[in-house]
Amino acid sequence: MNTKRDKIAIMQSMLQIVANKSGRIKPTEIMYKANLSHEMLKVYMNELLSKEFIIEQVDKKGKRTYTVTIKGYTFLKDYEVIKKFFDSYHLN
């Protein structure tokens, strides 16, 4: 990474990773693929969950997996416009 990624870009990256393997991805895999620290993963996972962009599923063994919601897919679809809007007014 040459430049510091902003919040919106990290959220898009995480959502895209979850969307690519919807329902079959574990938190550690998201952490590695999105190039995040453990602390940052926790912060952003909570953010995505609270905004209802993803939902968490826990199986009988206690294994957690994630699925992108319709709201999350809308975010991904409109990401380019959102990113440009945030960039032009330096919102983050």
Added chain:
Amino acid sequence: MSQLALIPWFFTYDLALDVLFAVISLSLSLFAFKIFKVTAQKQARFFGISFLFIGLSYFVQFFFSIFKISFSDLSSCKEAWFFSSCGFYLPMMLMIAGFMILMYTTFEIKNRSVLCILLLISLVGLFLSSNPLLVYYLVLTLILAFIAGSFVKKYFEKKQVLSLVTAIAFLFLLFGSIHFLFSLNHQVYYVLGRFFELIAYLLILVNVYLVLKR
């Protein structure tokens, strides 16, 4: 504020500009609220609120200018005095609130009390001053100077076309505001200020187009 524009030939243009700026501001506000709906980012919501206030300020200004012209013969009655006072103070309050919220968003201030204090100080100054227009233009110029300065600084950090358009638009808003300060003594500066405002809002419109362009 068109209460200053006593230049007869400019009055109609002044009204048209109020409507144009209101439409652009409210469209930008609506766009920001749509972005907020998708992202749930607080900053998008505050941005939307700020331009909602700015847009409403222009609309209220337009409405009261029309009222003033239509009911100029009723200037002695109490209702006319009340409406005239509302028409004078309300647009200024809305405009200061709008740009103050924009400053709050731009500088990523987390504490809402800071916004409330700044807003209260500005409004108290406006109401207690013997020259409210001077206080209004002065406060607006200061807020715009900080916002424009921040956008220029951020453009030099990222060097993106969109950031450049935003920075230039807010610099024009600042130039406009400075001219309004001088317009208290020379009315021609009011026309110049409105011209700079027009360039600024057209640039904001260009920015929206560039954002939406796929």
